[in-house]
Amino acid sequence: MTKTKITREELDFLRESMKPELDALLAEREDLTKKNGEYVLAGEFYEKQTRIALRNFNIIDPESLDEYIARDGYLALEKAIFDKTPAGIIDEMKAANLRGRGGAGFPAGRKWETAAREDNDVKYMICNADEGDPGAYMDRSIMEGDPHSVLEGMAIGGYAIGSNQGFIYIRAEYPRAVKMLEHAIAEAEERGLLGDNILGSDFSFHIELRLGSGAFVCGEATALMESIEGKRGMPRPKIYRTSVRGLWGKPTIVNNVETYANVPAIIRKGADWFTSIGTQDSAGTKVFALVGKVKNSGLVEVPMGTTINEIVFDIGGGLPDGHTAKAVQTGGPSGGCIPAELFDTKIDFGSLAEIGSIMGSGGMVVMDETDCMVDIARFFLEFTVDESCGKCVPCREGTKRMLEMIERITEGKAELEDLDRITSLADTISTTSLCGLGQTASTPVVSTMHYFFDEYQAHVVDKKCPALHCKELITFFIEDDCIGCTRCARECPVNCISGEVKGLHVIDQHACIKCGNCHDVCPVDCITIS
Amino acid sequence: MINITIDGRPLTLEKPINLLEAAKLVDVKIPHLCYAECLSVFAGCRLCIVEIEGRNKIETSCSVLARDGMVVHTNTERLRALRRDLLDLLISNHPKDCLTCDKVGSCELQELCYEYGVKTPSYIGAQTHFTIDDMNPIMIRDQDKCIKCGKCVRVCNEIQVTGTYDFAGRGFESTVTTAFDQPINKDICRMCGQCISMCPTGALQNKQLVGHRPWELKKVRTTCPFCGTGCNFDLNVDVKNNKVVGVTPCEDAPINGTELCVKGRFHTDFISSEERLTTPMIRKDGELQPASWEEALSYTAKRMAEIKAEHGADSITALSSARCTNEDNYVLQKFMRAVIGTNSIDHCART
Amino acid sequence: MSNSVNEVLGSDLIFVIGSNTTEAHPIIGNKMKQAVLKGTKLIVVDPRKTELARMADLHLPLESGSDAALVNGMIHIILREGWEAKEYIAERTTGFEDIVETVARYTPDVVSEITGISEDDLYEAARLYAQTPKAGIYYTLGITEHTTGTSNVMNLANLALVTGHVGFENAGINPLRGQNNVQGACDMGALPNTYPGYQAVENEKSIKFFSDFYGVEMNPKNGLRIPEMMDAAVEGKVHAMFVMGEDPVLSDPDANHVRKAVSALDFLVVQEIFMSETAKYADVILPATCYAEKDGTFTASERRVQKVRKAVNPPGVAKLDWQIICELAQKMGAPGFDFEDAEDVFEEIRATTPSYRGMTYKRLDEENGLQWPCPTESHPGTKFLHKGVFPGGRARMIPVEFEGPAELTNEDYPILLCTGRKLGHYNVTTRYSRLLDSINPYEEAEINPEDAEKFGLGSDDLIRVTSRRGSVVTRIQITDKVKPGMMFMTFHYRETPVNELTQAAYDPITLTGEYKVSAVKIEKVEWKDEELADNVHRFERLDSLVK
Known part of the structure; x- marks a missing residue:
């Protein structure tokens, strides 16, 4: 069948005719169950979830526009173009209080309103798909599993603000997402759901992909625009809002993938429905990539206001192997660590900010007693130092110096006054940095110092790592229970373990590089760390 | 009309200019290293931070436009402490060779460290190291002294519109360099030297001025002797040795501002060239031989008078010069018309 | 210039014809590039692919010397559309009917044939220029240094007047x-037909004024222009020449003819x-001062009179130029040459030159x-000319016909040579700056890769x-800046004195030389000794060093 551009009526017809077909297909799948008349993923892990952004994920074939349409896809766009005015869309979005899911939480409706007010023939819609937080893959999953939801959200936004051109700035390291989006764009254009005169209306909207090369800072809206413009990705000074002067100096909206994926549902079901989910402060749901020391890791979409406990224990099934939870880290390199005693904190923008973390884009790493919080801070800071663009002094020079100080702590070479120094430098960096990357770079350090100060003290004063993690501060020792099996000696990469077969083995402490191999392979657990 | 207050000084503006410029109007100097009025706003050095009443965030004055009712503070203890820390960070990754650096006296980083009492760097750690590029005749590029203010990048992109430089590398290791790290050469660079005069530190140094302390040089403003654009600049004069050692721009030049080209900036060694003519000469026995002014002028006067008497005024002609001053040209035409009695004076007016 | 340099930045269209602005006027070139970055449209008419041409919205690489046809073609399209x-034409100009009649023959197909520019590009250039109110024309010697230089200038005026672009x-x-x-x-009257302030030599009023002012009867007849002086010297009609700060042997066209002229003089x-090529022929050399050693004024292109200030003392016993002439005049017993200083001279300039009358040294200092x-x-001075009214009321348009260049290529001389300046040098003086000379130590004739291949040439x-008329030896640079069949050389180098090649064909009105079009042939030559390649003495002619 050659696919031609369709009208509104044909779309309606297609939707109705596809629904039973898809239903028949889904009914055969064992991993699905019907809830409120709609197929959702089945199983304990999914029961407590509310999926809006992920509603089609793993349910429809991402390469099938028809299946998307059968699940009411492009109904919102149709409604927007034919039944609503741009101002009406913006009112709906404002009422829905959809806050930016990229992490900062700025209300999308207000952002759109500013751009809509600008009198300019050219405006741009950008989808920020430069997901870069370590361990976070929410946006990738949406793009790979339900690409049309993003396209539809962008097109609705374009209609609302008066833009005819959208760009999706996506990491080149997401080849499958790129492929799915390319396919979806081509198919939507073929059917007249994107491109010129959508569904036969006066509204035209084109979407192009722009591939980024993995610079974390390009997730920052203005650095992202520089990159699209073909320049080095460095943040711009914020003289004007990007909704006033953004890409090529034109009014520009930047929202992230998850934000756009929410838009069709809001337009279709209304702001009242959306605000009925979540909290007063933050409506709707949030997708998290739950990883780390947790039994069931994976994508979790829950209503705002769900507690950390519920996510980690009810959905994630708690920690494996009898380990105890120490903290979760939210918000990636910009976020903070939340100690176990605060796990009843509700997840919404306001509550997380209150306890010194951020929502972030949705990374959630669970940590147990074997994780050294100083080292966790070091890990995230090292990431920021590597990813700083080098434009502003506090981020370029300051984060490096802070990392050097943290490294000295993990090596047992720091003094107590260094901790004060870190606090004051953190203030300089967060107060004076140009962009969000620098402004939040010290959050992992500040939050761990706040909640786990005793661990810092142990490193600095006692020169000990309580989690037995920091190599410079631990020693491996073979107890008398050694059976002389020689496995440790064989596994040692630097040959620093000596001993006769069936005799007691000894570690040469000067040569030991504290790789931990011996400890891991000892069949009688006689190698201890102290 | 926009009414604002900066450090207690009221100010009325007609259009929303940035706070750093606005502050200048009420004689409030906000420190900065990466800002220049003629360039786009970069906001990288973060030294021009200010506090604005009613706003939680501290902001850079270069990137905030004045709005009616703003009350701005530029020099609070908090701001001074932050600036001190930023300067400390800068010099912590900067060579400590100020005693022998040619930029001393015109180094903006040094000035600010002096003003803010940053005596020694307090952050210990890694230092960046790059190879010095001095394989060209005009400048020495020492990226170890670069503070990544990006002025050279911007002046080359926005004013010279050549695009020789850009940033490369990330974070602490980032630097400013040419495409493929080539040394500066005439194929990639117009050698205008505008980056040199923009550089706030010793990262880009004018080779001509190396060895001269800025306070020992007298500046004489003049007009460029080459093309017809009419650029103005300051000749830098080593008075003791009666020598022009180089050129620096003067900001209020009406045509060129601080812009100069390779010729305007780097020509001055021709003035003291060994090849200059230093004495009158008369051809005797087919050879040009040194003579006194008295001899040369008397001889010329005599020959001119003879030829005029013998062949008439129109047998004498003069070539005047489009390179000489109006005064020189005026006097020569007067001489030809009033003394010789001919209008046969011309110059290469069409070249 | 009718307008000021910085008005470039406010233009919506810049029409550059016959000007390699970024090299010959780098700062004006920068301003053009800055304007383009901010969205100003740029049309460049130049046979070479110059830096500006590469940035242009429209680059018209016309056949050298076909400017008149191109401009007529543009006017033709403008009138047709x-x-x-x-x-503006009705109120401020005369002669429009003549223009209409002449350009009628310059249909796009005819013009395209002559200029080598496509009809589409011609149309686009005409449309952009005519329909943009803030459109400035910028030209230099690529327009004037032709046998048709004067008509080229008049024709650009026609284009600007027809579209009402002058006076804004x-x-x-x-x-x-x-x-x-x-x-x-020029303002000072260093011209054979005008006194200071462009007062005509053959005008009774000005003769009377200057006779009275100088206290001597003025010669009522126009004097000789440079090429006429040279010809007259060869013919034995001119016997003495006083040359101040020019080097005609190196910089005038057909250098061998100029050499012959200066050699023929009784007294030079x-x-x-510096010891210029011309000075080598002198009977008397008078050591003068350079700009850094004197006070005075220069007048820039935008008609801005600016101060020159003394920074250092001259070398040896060298003296100020005007002072030397005054002393000579006094030796010859003339009154009126007892100026005390440069300002004293300037006061007399003000008294004789109406357009300078309101200027004083004090004002020049204070008002930049x-x-x-x-x-x-x-009076505050004049930023741009012809606002509201032209001198004499209306501007007269004079139609211009296309005439080919004086010299064409043929089988024997298959390459068209164009000459000009390069960024790193300025005429001949900069060669004495060791620094500048080290950047561009020798001539590099530009030649197209196709021709290089044809003649078996490599970059070294x-x-x-x-x-x-002559022959010179040069190094080459293989580049697509020049079209096939074309070469470009500069006149900065005594080692390769290009003006021995250029022709003494002149524009009939101004007698400006045809520097831009000469037919030449080229052949590969070898150094006498390979080591010479790195050891040529400055100013030593290359043709004496090859086999």
């Missing part, structure tokens, strides 16, 4: 003057700062120079370039 400024800010017709004070030297005085006309001391090769 009805884009002309009808009211950010528009106008703007010749970028080649030398620092060529504007001033050269007042110079002044743009003439500045008739009174309270030497060639001999020969015209009907």
